Amino acid sequence: xxKQLLPGLxxxxxxxxxxxxxxxxxxxxxxxxxxxxKVDGDYIVHCDPDPxxxxxxxxxxxxxxxxxxxxxxxxxxxxxDSCNIxxxxxxxxxxLLGLEVPERAKYLRVIAAELNRCVYIEYWLAIYxxxxxxxTMFMWPVGDxxxxxxxxxxxxxxxxxxxxxxxxxxxxxxxxxxxxxCLRQINYFEKRLKEYAAVxxxxxxxxxxxxxxxxxxxxxxxxxxxxxxxxxASGVDFDIRKKEPYDVYEELDFQTNVLKxxxxxxxxxxxxxxxxxxxxxIRDALQKMPKSGSVRVKLKxxxxxxxxxxxxxxxxxxxxxxxxxxxxxxxxPYRIKISVPSFRNLIAMPHLLTxxxxxxxxxxxxxxxxxxxxxxx
Amino acid sequence: MxxxxxxxxxxxxDSSIIPDLDKSLSDSISKKFSNIEIxxxxxxxxxxxxxxxxxxxxxxxxRDELNFDHAESVSGVDYPxxxxxxxxxxxxxxxxxxxxxxxxxxxxxTLREDTPHPGNDNTKLPSLRDVFPSVSFHERECFEMLGxxxxxxxxxxxxxxxxxxxDIPPLRKxxxxxxx
Amino acid sequence: xxxxxxxSQKSGGLTMIDKINSHNANVFIGKLxxxxxxxxxxxxxxxxxxxxxxxxxPVHIETACCSVEFGAASGPRYDVERFGIIEAFGSLxxxxxxxxxGTITRKxxxxxxxxxxxxxxxxxxxxxxxxxxxGGLYFDSYNVLPGIDGILPVDVxxxxxxxxxxxxxxxxxxxxxxxxxxxxx
Numbered sequence: 001x002x003k004q005l006l007p008g009l010x011x012x013x014x015x016x017x018x019x020x021x022x023x024x025x026x027x028x029x030x031x032x033x034x035x036x037x038k039v040d041g042d043y044i045v046h047c048d049p050d051p052x053x054x055x056x057x058x059x060x061x062x063x064x065x066x067x068x069x070x071x072x073x074x075x076x077x078x079x080x081d082s083c084n085i086x087x088x089x090x091x092x093x094x095x096l097l098g099l100e101v102p103e104r105a106k107y108l109r110v111i112a113a114e115l116n117r118c119v120y121i122e123y124w125l126a127i128y129x130x131x132x133x134x135x136t137m138f139m140w141p142v143g144d145x146x147x148x149x150x151x152x153x154x155x156x157x158x159x160x161x162x163x164x165x166x167x168x169x170x171x172x173x174x175x176x177x178x179x180x181x182c183l184r185q186i187n188y189f190e191k192r193l194k195e196y197a198a199v200x201x202x203x204x205x206x207x208x209x210x211x212x213x214x215x216x217x218x219x220x221x222x223x224x225x226x227x228x229x230x231x232x233a234s235g236v237d238f239d240i241r242k243k244e245p246y247d248v249y250e251e252l253d254f255q256t257n258v259l260k261x262x263x264x265x266x267x268x269x270x271x272x273x274x275x276x277x278x279x280x281x282i283r284d285a286l287q288k289m290p291k292s293g294s295v296r297v298k299l300k301x302x303x304x305x306x307x308x309x310x311x312x313x314x315x316x317x318x319x320x321x322x323x324x325x326x327x328x329x330x331x332x333p334y335r336i337k338i339s340v341p342s343f344r345n346l347i348a349m350p351h352l353l354t355x356x357x358x359x360x361x362x363x364x365x366x367x368x369x370x371x372x373x374x375x376x377x
Numbered sequence: 378m379x380x381x382x383x384x385x386x387x388x389x390x391d392s393s394i395i396p397d398l399d400k401s402l403s404d405s406i407s408k409k410f411s412n413i414e415i416x417x418x419x420x421x422x423x424x425x426x427x428x429x430x431x432x433x434x435x436x437x438x439x440r441d442e443l444n445f446d447h448a449e450s451v452s453g454v455d456y457p458x459x460x461x462x463x464x465x466x467x468x469x470x471x472x473x474x475x476x477x478x479x480x481x482x483x484x485x486x487t488l489r490e491d492t493p494h495p496g497n498d499n500t501k502l503p504s505l506r507d508v509f510p511s512v513s514f515h516e517r518e519c520f521e522m523l524g525x526x527x528x529x530x531x532x533x534x535x536x537x538x539x540x541x542x543x544d545i546p547p548l549r550k551x552x553x554x555x556x557x
Numbered sequence: 558x559x560x561x562x563x564x565s566q567k568s569g570g571l572t573m574i575d576k577i578n579s580h581n582a583n584v585f586i587g588k589l590x591x592x593x594x595x596x597x598x599x600x601x602x603x604x605x606x607x608x609x610x611x612x613x614x615p616v617h618i619e620t621a622c623c624s625v626e627f628g629a630a631s632g633p634r635y636d637v638e639r640f641g642i643i644e645a646f647g648s649l650x651x652x653x654x655x656x657x658x659g660t661i662t663r664k665x666x667x668x669x670x671x672x673x674x675x676x677x678x679x680x681x682x683x684x685x686x687x688x689x690x691x692g693g694l695y696f697d698s699y700n701v702l703p704g705i706d707g708i709l710p711v712d713v714x715x716x717x718x719x720x721x722x723x724x725x726x727x728x729x730x731x732x733x734x735x736x737x738x739x740x741x742x
Contacts (some may be wrong), residue, residue, distance in 0.1 A: 025665065026618040026649060026672050052537035053665045054621050057698040059522075060547055060554060064697075073694050079622040079719065123625065126632075142632030149629075160625060160719060222471045225447035225511025236471050243477040244421070311422065311467055311480055313449065324452045324467065339450030339467070347514050373622055376537055539664040539700070547699055554697050 018045060021358075025053050029131050029362040032372040035349075039358055047353040049346060055376040059336055066302050066331040067093050072163050077340065077374040079160045081120035083112045084316035085374075086165040088323040089336075091246055092312040093167035096305035096327055099297050105169035106247040107289035108155075111182075112164055113314075114278040114285075115152055118189075119145050120317035121271040124369065128268060129200065131362040132209060137200050144192050147185050154178060168297035179286050190279045193272070201269060210264035214352045214364035217262060226348050227341045228319020229270040229369050234262035240315040252284045267367040271317075302331040318342055318369045342375035398475060399423055402443060410435055416484070424482040429502050432485050436466075436508045444473040445481055448505075451515035453523040457550045461486045462523055464502060466512065487525060493545055495524040496533065504530035522548040602741035609679065610733040612641040613654040618672055621659030623686040623719040630722035637722075640729055653680050654732075657709070659719070660688035660695055661702045670708050681736070683728055684711045687718045694718065 023035040034050040058077065062070050074089055075082035087109070094101065101109075122145035129137025149159050155174050156162040164171055200206060216226070221234040231238055239256040241249045257273040259266040305327035313322035319341030326335040345368050352364055403415045403423050412431060416424040427435050439445050445468040454463045466483040470476040490498050504527035506513045516527045517536045524546040526533060535542070545552050619627070630637045631644060642654070655673055673680070684705055687693030692703035705711065712735060715728035 025620075025668050026616065028617045032619050032621065032624070052535075052539070053662060053668075054660065055537040055662055055664065055700050056621075056660055056695045057547065057554070057700050060552075061695070061698055064554065076622055076694065080625050123628065126628065138631075139633050142629060143634060146629070146632070146634045159721065222446055223510050225449070225509070231471070238471050238477075311450075311482065313480075320449070322449055322467070324450060324465070326454055335452070335454045337450060337452030339452075343514065343518075344449075344511070347511065539662070544699075552699075554699050 017041070023361065029365075031127075031366075031370075033375075035353075035361075035365070037353070037358070037361075042357050042359070044353050044356055044358060044361070047350045049349050051343075051346065051372060051376050053376065054373045058377045059338065062336040063332060063334065067097075067167060067305070067333065068299070068303070070333070070336075071166065072161075074336075074338075075161055075163060077338075077377055078120065078316075078371055080123055081116045081317045082161050082163070083109075083116040083165055084120075084314060085321060085338075086163075087113060087246075087314040087316075088312040088321055089325075090165045090167050091314070092310040092323050092325045093303075093305070095310045095312065096308065096325065097167065097299075097303050099168045099299075101169050101247075101297065102294050103248075104173075104290045104293035105295040107285050108170055108174065108295065109165065110247055110249065110252070110285050111282055111289075112152070112155060112162070112170070114281050115148050115155075116162075117317045118275050118278050119148050119152070121275055122148075124271065124317070124366075124371075125196075125200075125268075128366050131366050132206065134200065134203075134206070137196075140192075140196070140199070144189060147189055151182055151185055154181070166296065166299075167303070168299055169295050171296070173295050179289075182286060183283065186279050186282055190276065193275055193279075196272060201272070206268075207265065209360070210268060210363050210367070212263050213360045214264045214267075214356065214367065215262050216348060216352060220351065221262070221348075224347050224351065226319075226345050228315075228317075228345070229274070230267055230345050230348065231319070232257060233259050233266035233270050235260040240313055240320050244313070246312075246314060248285070248288075251288065252281050254281050254284075264363050264367040267369070271369070304329060304331050305333070313339075316341065318371060318374070319345065338377055340374045340377065342370045342372070345370055346375060399479065402479070402481070405443065406435070406438070409438060421478045422480055422482065424484060426484050426486075429485045429487055432483070433503055433505065433508060436483065436505050439468065439481065439483070440508055443481075444476060445470045446472055446509075447511045448509045448515065449480065451512050451519055453519045453525060453548065455489070455523060455548060455550050457489065459486075460489050462489045462500060462525055464519060464525060466505065466509075468509070493524040493549070495520065495546060496526050498524075500524055501526045501528055503528050506530050522546055524549070603737075605741040606737055606739065609653070610641075610736040613681070613729070613732070614652040615642060615644060615654040615656045616649045616652045616672060616676065617644055618649075618655070618669070619658060620661060620665060620669070621686075621688065623659035623688075626719040626722055626725065627656060627658050627685070630725050635722035635726060637726060637729070640726070640733075642729060649676055652676060654683065655680065655709070656683045656685050657689045657705050657711075659686045660693065661705050661708075662700045663702065664700070666702055666708055669705070673709055679739075681712045681732055682709050683713045683715060683732060685715045685717075685720060685725060685728070687716060690714050690716060 018038050018040050021037045023030045023037055025034050032054050036048040036050055037044050038046040075086050078085050122141040126138045126141040153159055156164040216234050218235045221231050237258045242256055254277045257270055307329050309326040311324045313320050321341055322339040324337040325333055328334045348368055356364060399418050403418050406425060407415055414426040416426050449467040449469045452465050463484055463486045468481045487502050488499050502525055504516055516530055519525055520533050521535050521538050649672060684690050689705050692701055695701040696703060713728050713732045715725055717724050
């Protein structure tokens with residue numbers, strides 16, 4: 001019958017017309033996951049995503065470390081968006097321990113989170129360009145994000161994996177002339193962003209490859225529970241920074257972008273528009289920030305939570321990220337469940353790819369804003 | 378987490394007042410179903426503990442009458458002292474503007490066995506996939522990490538773990554990682 | 558010796574050619590081979606090594622979070638293409654370098670070994686990041702291999718979590734030094 005090599009690598013006997021393909025972990029168009037696809041000629045008839053190649057057991061490891069030593073490994077699922085993945089953890093632990101964060105720390109947290117969002121979206125755009133074969137769109141975003149990584153290096157000390165957020169505030173204050181340098185870099189960055197339109201978004205090849213492919217209707221987007229730019233590209237205006245504001249987002253002036261078409265072109269455009277809003281937020285926050293003050297609440301060495309559970313969520317670069325923390329009074333959490341937006345958007349992948357042509361696969365797959373390392377945790 | 382039978386409303390601290398909307402949501406659930414327990418009503422977070430036989434009815438009521446339309450996350454928590462595994466569904470709403478901030482946590486418990494055979498023992502729950510399609514991958518993950526079999530889910534198989542995983546489900550408390 | 562006796566009556570000037578017999582011919586060919594080896598084979602080897610080390614093409618396999626810094630290293634600021642390291646987007650049958658970027662889980666390990674076996678000789682392995690060297694931050698996880706030494710023969714270890722792009726470039730330069738000293742066959 002079929003020779004069993006290894007489960008998952010077995011040889012199977014298939015139909016005459018239908019061929020099973022592995023768009024596998026070693027593939028220029030797949031990232032760190034595998035999609036098992038059955039094709040009939042050129043059309044995909046069945047799609048089965050196979051994540052788990054980077055499953056490192058974050059949730060289990062978190063039960064063996066206390067609240068402070070959990071920070072370095074909980075930020076590794078998305079290393080370049082690390083502030084946004086630690087944000088709901090810090091908010092949740094502050095609720096458990098009853099801490100009050102100082103004002104200056106809140107503004108600096110918002111600035112760091114928005115810088116991280118831009119850094120993530122630039123890398124995502126770069127990989128989107130290279131999946132479609134547009135190598136200029138790989139080089140420009142990767143080069144422009146180095147400007148923001150410089151700013152983050154001044155703030156936190158590291159290029160990526162900052163470990164900057166702690167329960168109770170942030171780790172350290174920024175250097176003295178940070179505001180001027182930040183404003184200058186953000187203004188130059190915004191000028192560079194406007195040039196992407198000419199080379200990418202108004203490019204007729206991109207438009208013909210992504211318009212009307214992978215259309216996700218509004219009802220399906222709500223029913224499948226998608227989040228982030230996938231949801232906003234299908235006409236639902238839901239951004240947690242506006243709906244359930246945390247820290248100082250209520251006092252800052254920005255808007256959320258919504259498009260109605262729901263195809264891959266709209267999903268690729270929304271993050272770019274979000275970056276303009278992030279620049280506005282950073283400028284506003286730099287103006288309204290208190291000029292001095294403490295940035296951290298002093299904690300006991302092994303803080304213990306009460307006998308409760310919390311659920312906090314935050315809008316990260318990909319969508320709404322939630323942390324469900326259950327504590328039982330010990331210094332280690334009893335259970336941490338991370339609800340990542342990539343895993344929530346994964347259910348849209350078989351829904352969208354069935355019936356598409358095989359050549360449209362990269363355009364649809366990466367437009368779902370899916371980061372495989374985060375989805376596997 | 379508590380096993381009290383009466384519905385009790387818990388204040389978070391002395392100065393906060395439970396908003397009317399949260400109270401009216403929890404009251405409408407407890408009026409319709411008698412066998413459930415409202416664990417807490419905090420500002421923007423309500424938790425409802427349900428027995429596993431009634432969870433599909435309660436979930437359908439929540440979806441149709443109260444306008445919660447998707448699940449944000451499904452987490453399983455292992456309680457070896459009570460010999461139970463608890464599964465918590467966090468439900469949110471995209472369509473109803475008054476429910477923007479609110480998350481409803483729907484929790485049920487099921488029996489836990491000491492030597493699990495995932496799929497073939499008593500750790501079973503009815504699947505909420507027909508009510509909320511957004512839980513399908515979350516329930517698969519719960520199955521492989523904790524061993525809870527979901528009846529009615531068409532595809533209870535492995536998602537994140539390696540295909541040749543032969544040990545007990547890793548998120549149980551008796552599975553200890555190496556060296557600890 | 559016998560031939561020497563026979564030709565000793567001839568006049569001088571032809572003694573060099575007279576002395577070529579089977580024994581001397583063997584020695585002559587041996588010495589000629591030695592000279593040819595020094596003149597051609599060693600520079601040929603150096604030329605082959607020079608060709609290999611300035612065009613190391615890595616396989617397009619991203620294993621975990623260090624892939625972000627590998628992507629940044631291919632960007633305009635830390636341009637790694639000037640060393641010849643182009644990410645070849647074709648098949649892995651034309652590549653000769655595997656950069657293992659980050660944590661290898663138990664699910665990924667057989668696939669990584671398959672990828673390594675499919676590459677033609679000569680091939681080199683760089684272990685990038687603390688997780689690929691010893692398991693790193695995830696050393697006690699249930700699904701992580703404690704380093705890739707058990708499944709692949711590693712040439713260069715690049716530490717860091719994640720290593721800066723300049724560290725990765727230094728690792729590639731160390732690999733180039735190693736290739737220079739290798740036998741070309």
